[in-house]
Amino acid sequence: MIVTFCIVLVELPPHDGGKSICNWWKPDIQFKTSEECTANRKRIEEYIVAESWKDHPKAVRIFAKGLCMD
DSSP states (O other): OOEEEEEEEEEOOOGGTTEEEEEEESSSOOOOHHHHHHHHHHHHHHHHHHHHHHOOTTTEEEEEEEEEEO
């Protein structure tokens, strides 16, 4: 199992010309079962959001959604 994330960064509100940046990130985390992946997905999502705030402090919102797949 692997976890893939779509990270959406909103630099400005849409009415101020802001755009979303969506990108996929494939971490080097390997899970043996789908249950193990699902159990850890939320924690990894929170980590990615926290790290993204460090790289994009002017962002309005940052979303990260994990997907467990083979």
